[in-house]
Amino acid sequence: MNKLTLLIVLQKLSFGIIFVLMTASFPIGLYLIIDYGNNENINFDHNLEFRLRLPLIGSHLVQMDLGYAFIVLWCILLTLFIIAILMSRRNLFKFTDLDNHPNIVRTIIYWFVILVFLSGTINFIQEQIGMFGNTPNFDTLLNFFDVSKAPIIEEIGFRVSLIGLPIFLLHSTKSIRYFLKTLYRPSHIDVQKIHYLLLIIISGILFGLLHVLFNEFWDISKLAQATISGIILGWTYFRYGFIVSVLIHWSINYFVFAYIFLTSYITNLHIQEAISHPFINILEILFMISGIISICILATNYFKQK
Numbered sequence: 001m002n003k004l005t006l007l008i009v010l011q012k013l014s015f016g017i018i019f020v021l022m023t024a025s026f027p028i029g030l031y032l033i034i035d036y037g038n039n040e041n042i043n044f045d046h047n048l049e050f051r052l053r054l055p056l057i058g059s060h061l062v063q064m065d066l067g068y069a070f071i072v073l074w075c076i077l078l079t080l081f082i083i084a085i086l087m088s089r090r091n092l093f094k095f096t097d098l099d100n101h102p103n104i105v106r107t108i109i110y111w112f113v114i115l116v117f118l119s120g121t122i123n124f125i126q127e128q129i130g131m132f133g134n135t136p137n138f139d140t141l142l143n144f145f146d147v148s149k150a151p152i153i154e155e156i157g158f159r160v161s162l163i164g165l166p167i168f169l170l171h172s173t174k175s176i177r178y179f180l181k182t183l184y185r186p187s188h189i190d191v192q193k194i195h196y197l198l199l200i201i202i203s204g205i206l207f208g209l210l211h212v213l214f215n216e217f218w219d220i221s222k223l224a225q226a227t228i229s230g231i232i233l234g235w236t237y238f239r240y241g242f243i244v245s246v247l248i249h250w251s252i253n254y255f256v257f258a259y260i261f262l263t264s265y266i267t268n269l270h271i272q273e274a275i276s277h278p279f280i281n282i283l284e285i286l287f288m289i290s291g292i293i294s295i296c297i298l299a300t301n302y303f304k305q306k
Contacts (some may be wrong), residue, residue, distance in 0.1 A: 004297070004300055006192065007208065007293050007296055007297050007300075008297065009299075010293050011257050011290065011293045011294060011297060014113075014286060014289065014290035014293065015106065015109050015110075015290065017286065018109050018113070018286070018287070018290065019105065019109060021023075021255075021259075021283075022081070022251065022255055023081075025254065025255045025258040025259065026074070026077075026081070028258050028259070028262050029144075029148075029254065029258045030071075030073060031143070032072060032141070032258070032261055032262065033067060033068070033070045033071060033074060033141070034071075034264060044293075046056075051152055052075075065112055066141060066142060066145060069145065070141070070144075070145050070148070073145070073148055073149055073152075074148075077148070077151070077152075077250055077254060080243050080246055080247060080250075081247060081250075083243060084104045084105050084108060084243055084244075084247055085105060087104045087243075088103045088104045088105040088106065101284070104240070104243065104244060107236070107240055107244055108247045108248050109251075110249065110294055111232060111244075111248050111292075112238050112248050112251040112287075113251065113287050113288075113290040113291035113292075113294050114291050114294050114295055114298070115228075115229055115232050115248065115252065116233070116252070116284075116287040116288065116291050117287070117288055117291025117292060117294075117295065118225075118228055118232075119225045119228065119229065120284070120288055120291075122224050122225050122228065123221075123225065126221055126224070140285055141270075144257055144258075144261055147253040147254065147257050148250075148253060148254040148257075150249065150253055151246045151247070151249035151250040151253055151254070152246060152272065154207070154249065155237065155242065155245050155246045155249055158206065158233075158234070159201050159203065159205050159233060159234055159237040159242070159245055160183050160237075160242065162199065162202070162203040162206065163184045163186060163196070163200060163203050163234055163237060163238060164182060164183040164184075164237070164242075165183065165190070166199055167182060167186040167195070167196060167199065168182040168183065168186075168189075170191075170195060171189055171190065171191050171192070171194055171195070183237075183242070184241050184242050185203075185237075185238075185240065185241035185242065186237070186238045187238055187239050196238055199234070200231055200234035200235055200238060201231060201234075203230060203231075203234045204227050204228070204229075204230030204231030204232075204233075204234050205227055205230070206230070207226055207227065207229070207230025207233075207234075208223050208224070208225075208226035208227030208228075208229075208230055209223070209227075210227040211223070229252070231244045232248075233248060233249055256283075259279070259280065259283060260274050260275055260280060261274075261287045263277045263280060
């Protein structure tokens with residue numbers, strides 16, 4: 001067994017575990033949503049009021065019951081996850097080339113763990129130079145709702161509006177027939193490389209800046225991580241489509257925080273303490289190791305093609 005084969009076997013194993021954890025996060029999230037229990041450290045607020053901000057559309061105040069809103073959001077995310085599984089059903093457990101044999105679920109996990117690894121590496125480097133980030137004060141179901149709605153809202157706002165729409169206007173025949181196809185996956189049409197790379201980079205930089213400037217939970221230390229995340233999400237949106245970028249974003253937000261909130265709920269720890277719980281640390285190690293393996297395989301395949 002050569003090194004590449006061993007890496008693929010290890011990747012298969014780690015991806016299988018992550019896929020099971022992703023699937024299990026849906027009933028876990030639903031349990032947390034429905035059971036507005038008496039946990040003292042998680043305030044399950046019932047009233048929801050938030051301001052919806054989208055580029056080109058503007059700002060709108062939305063008011064609704066938090067429980068109903070979260071269940072609707074949960075159903076949307078679950079539907080997208082099921083669609084991804086159905087699109088990958090013929091080769092769900094086959095780890096072949098991403099481009100020649102599309103496996104949507106594998107692609108989602110692949111870029112999720114790479115993103116986690118890069119984010120963790122940036123955070124480690126920043127800490128070595130004395131740049132410590134603040135710990136977000138997540139302690140309510142409303143915070144869980146906020147991180148869960150972000151994948152859909154932000155992918156529409158930053159990817160569809162700032163990448164898909166400009167690409168359609170610049171490179172398509174302006175035919176309505178291709179409009180939705182282009183917004184779903186911009187690489188559907190022939191696009192000049194310089195154009196889509198520029199749009200992806202600009203979208204990523206704006207994504208990073210807005211996370212720092214207009215998000216109460218993050219400070220300047222989040223800029224590099226959010227920008228890299230925005231660029232990766234922009235690339236996966238362009239190359240693989242809207243569902244892939246949303247579910248990668250979902251993995252970073254809902255998937256991870258479902259287990260953090262569950263840990264807090266079971267152990268009666270505050271969210272900030274639950275983030276450092278051994279179980280969450282084990283998940284982080286799993287993601288980091290899987291990310292390293294995936295980057296090694298990506299680099300190996302790249303140099304083999306060269």
